[in-house]
Amino acid sequence: MALSENGEIEVTGASFSRFDVVSDQSDHSYFLLNRPKKDSGDCFVNDNSKTHKKIMQEWRILEKNLPESIFVRVYEKRIDLLRAVIVGASGTPYHDGLFFFDLAFPPDYPARPPQVHYRSYGMRLNPNLYANGRVCLSLLNTWAGKKSEKWNPSESTVLQVLLSIQALVLNEKPYFNEPGNGMLGRSIWEKKSQAYNEDVFILSCKTMLFLLRRPPKNFEEFVARHFRELGDRIVRACNAYRTGTVRVGYYGDYGSSSSSSTSIDVSDRFKASVQKLYPELVTAFHRVGASVGNFVERLKVEIQTPPSSKARAVAKRQRGVGIAKKVLRGITKILGLKKSGKIKADATEKKFSRKGCSFAMHCERERGEVGDIIGI
Structure with missing residues (x-):
């Protein structure tokens, strides 16, 4: 990500400030909360209210002190609403990703901490970040912790909340964020x-794909530029992790642990x-102009290359076995037999083997007759 001297992203001559005031809050998670009243008694409208003054102070703190990996829109x-995006840090499984959070100040702020909603798109990628958007953090009083870690009305700030999420939640080994998930350094827990x-x-x-399809308001250009700059690296990281040449989270020049001389075990599910x-x-990165042309060409070749005769034969056998199992389940259901009943798959297979054909072949022939009954 290219940064100018004043900390702004620069892509094709444009820039994106770390902090800015915008007008469209219509897609904010807390849009319907704390709807401002027209009378001057509303704490968010009245310039002289304690809440209003404190929020303005928060704005000034954010404008001057945001790190290069956090961007905020108010x-x-x-003024009771705020949106922030945190760029996933190098050396973590979140690297190069974008993580959006919607915040809302309560009417009695700072007596209570702000409400924070993670835009999860229905996925839970951290023990502290729930699929419903809930953020569990001691500083927000939504997670158990020492008194010194809790929200302090006289000292705590929104900047501290964002930095805590970045450092304590989106970290190198989020598995250990969950209490009871073993101990750091123990081999069995490190594997988990x-x-x-x-x-x-x-x-x-x-x-990333969800964000590219429907980016949050006021961050549309930022999302496109971010993945335009980093799309190539993300794709290369996928290849490195899949082949086991680099441990997940460490692709690139992230220090001595970024590569390994020996192959790293990678699960088949991950591959x-x-x-x-x-x-x-x-495809998504290519659409926003990322330098992934070589990968696009490889995809075209893979799509146009027909599978080998051996691969086709294996696929055909697998389809036959699948049909056989489905037919057997249908017959068993029709006859009212349980799994432990008189008809079993292995016995049935042996029966047809003695006749010189496989059960799968027989089922292919009989599929038309039984199909109407069992719905295949």
């Missing part, structure tokens, strides 16, 4: 953590998930 006519990181990376990639997401990611 609303001109709804690695498997969890595989799942997290897949969900992060799926989130299959990456294989399925790969063409979608390449």
